[in-house]
Amino acid sequence: MGSANKTGTDRKARIEEMRRAEQARERRNRVLTIAASVVVVAGLVVGGVVVVRSQDDKGSDTAAAGDSSGKGKFVTGKDGVRTWEGKLARNHVTKAVKYASEPPVGGDHNPVWMNCNGDVYTEEIDNANAVHSLEHGAVWVTYNADAKKADIDALAAKVKKTPYTLMSPMDDQKDPIMLSAWGHQRTVTGASDPDVDAFFQKFVQGEQTPEPGAACTNGLSK
Secondary structure, three states: OHHHHHHHHHHHHHHHHHHHHHHHHHHHHHHHHHHHHHHHHHHHHHHHHHHHHHHHHHHHHHHOOOOOOOOEEEEEOOOOOEEEEEOOOOOEOOOOOOOOOOOOOOOOEOOOOEOOEEEEOOOOOOHHHHHHHHHOOOEEEEEOOOOOHHHHHHHHHHHHOOOOEEEEEOOOOOOOEEEEEOOEEEEOOOOOOHHHHHHHHHHOOOOOOOOOOOOOOOOEOO
């Protein structure tokens, strides 16, 4: 009888030991499974980051073209308007663009345009946004520190009542007051210069417009 009890006790002990061993194996397997999953997920994340970075790098190469105006030059007509002879790129890019002229008259530009529904900006604006406005057929009035206040005020009043125009200061331009449209540009002597009206009449939504009728509102505004 005592032997039977001992045998039963030993059996229970072995079963308990086997159970503990099985539980230990299950814990080890769970740990290994979790660890393997973490490695796989980490690999996917790293791989995804590499792919994204690779795509970003490719995009950056496109966006970082040094001179988006391409090969070309300005040719001045008898009316004093300078016309860009050469292809002007029209890609949407998100990085800074170096333009062939200041102010620029076309080239790669930001996907968001500057509002140009008679908008007058008192601070410099980003060229890449303004070029997008030119693509929509806007005329861009710019001036530097040499421009007279009376001319600035008079031009601002004109811009405010003219859809598809915008105005902003530009310290780096060579002349006090300049007018720009897609592929075209000229200098004027002041607000009363008759060439101002002539330029507006010809180039506000003019034949040079790559995207006639495109919006000049719901864009970027300072």
